[in-house]
Amino acid sequence: MENLIREAILEHAETLFGTAVEETMIQFQKTRRDIKGDLTLVVFPFVKLLRTSPIEAGNKIGEFLTSQLDFIESHEVISGFLNLSFTDSYWTGRLGEIDADDHFGYEPANSRSRIMVEYSSPNTNKPLHLGHLRNIFLGYSVSEILKARGHKVVKTQIINDRGIHICKSMLAWQKFSPVNEHGERETPENTGIKGDKLVGKYYVEFDKRLNEEATSILEAWESGSFEGYSEEVIGEVKRLSGSRDGKDEKTIAGINGKIKELAKNATDLFREAKEMLIRWEARDPETYLLWSAMNGWVYSGFEDTYETMGVDFDKLYYESDTYLIGKDMVAEGLQKGVFFKKEDGSVWIDLTEDGLDEKLLLRSDGTAVYMTQDVGTAFDRYRDYPDLDGIIYTVGNEQDYHFKVLFLILDKLGYSWAKNCYHLSYGMVELRNSEGEVGKMKSREGTVVDADDLMSDVIEAATEMTKARGHIAGMSDEEKETLFKTIGLGGLKYYLLKVDPRRGMAFNPEESIELNGNTGPFIQYAHARIQSLLRKAGEVSTLSNQNEIGDQEKELVKHLSEFPAVMEEAAISYSPALVANYTYELVKMFNHFYQTVDILKEENETAKLRRLVLSRSVGKVIRNAMNTLGINVPQRM
């Protein structure tokens, strides 16, 4: 109805103001809750045209609109804001429309362009952790929101299955895994350990052994023994050691860190890992076989985790394929003169004119880097889906710079679609204990929160709560299992999605399983209660010819009416948080309504029907909203 009002003003601008008005002058906002009215027009822009006070200007426009449009019942001007009130029958009409539309808030499927959303994209050398959970829930939810708004969506991930980090796990397994009585090394089958956990275990093992070896090298260096190391390394270590004199603690720690890096690079273990990578790139059969076996373990582990999470993918890309495409593109760019080669053979792009610096695309030994692969992946995706309207990369904000460079490179290579690539950058999840201390998640220090562990923890907490307070009598064991999972994961997903993605957030394990306040289970409970109400009510017909409505009901209908706009806003800004907060507000309003108004006990049949239809609509919107967050809402709990 904003459009109707806007048109009316534009059409009659000459008579009202004596001149045409810009469309941008007509600004609407929601009427404050504590003020009478259903929609507010900001008067300030018109004050100058009319050369009167804001109050007079507002009244003039208000009188005009009230006489012109039959759904406007009255108006009131308060300090420069024109508050318009709509008739009751307008609102009962709205309620009827919402009730009749099962897909309220959604646009018809496939009515809009195709968009690809990348999320998860794990390394295949260690299990998923809390940081991945935010990434995956966010990417999945953005996909579902875009789908709900009519887009064709391709959910994808790039699997980082190539590189030195994979070789570390492989090497550690090969060297350090115990051999059983059958002469086999540890596998998921013979140990019962989940595949990704097993591979992760050897990644940690590698790091431990590397540190041990590096420490003994450091000790040797400190005592002045440098035998067996290259001139280059020795010189660098001596230079760094000398530069520590007279520096403050922080600087010295930084220098010591650099020396330690040198020591790590000088270890036999690291050298072996590098050799293994070279063998892999050369397709050495034994190495390749081990690589695919261990990756297979990881994939089956990830699959289990994804299934628990309730997320899926339409199309997978593997770095081990796309880095080759990337290398071809680098060669092509080199010919075009977009890139240049240094004397040592490494390939670079100069971005200094764009305010960035030089960036490496190919190492001097000809092997690919992270950027090479990403360039190839983007190209591959547009080749697979020529009608793509954009790619959304769900990746943490520590990679802001990387994506800025990536998109710039694609643009310079002449791909017009580069401008449609978007980095959905989200903030880090910090871990917070009950004392409120913030800790970083570091896999080496054992402070990571494992994704599987966390999910089973929240499900367990939900199980206890529900057994103690829920209405689950008569449910089968399977139904109960599903319900506990729904509640536990619903809570976790909501907890991670309700915060604006761009912001960093604190993760408090205790809060994540809370059931009151702004939480998933609070919303799920409201839905279950509505369904219970409707079951008790029996058959509820549709609404017709009602033209009265209570104040609280009107507030609810008003809020329901905003749902499509909120969904659209969430789709534009890629922000599930908007949907979450909208739904929470809706539930609070409904609980208030439910607490103060009789529904089943109401004797007036007209009012009873209207309230039941309203409850049904609220339930539907809760369901439609939560579905886009990947959260199920139970019938009872």
Next chain:
RNA sequence: GGCUCCGUAGCUCAACUGUAUAGAGCACUGGAUUUCGGCUCCAGCGGUUGCAGGUUAGAAUCCUGCCGGAGUCACCA
């Protein structure tokens, strides 16, 4: 140090991207109701929106400068 992002109640977060008295939850204090599902509702407490200027009829929001925090500046991914 350069660049990027961020500082809102004790804590976790909102604020339609510039508008009326900056809102919720948790925690704390008090109350309602034991009902159509108490995982409910109502009230109170709590703020100089990091600081100082500027632009505007109007600033948490835009600009400048400080202060504080995070990230990033790899032939790692």
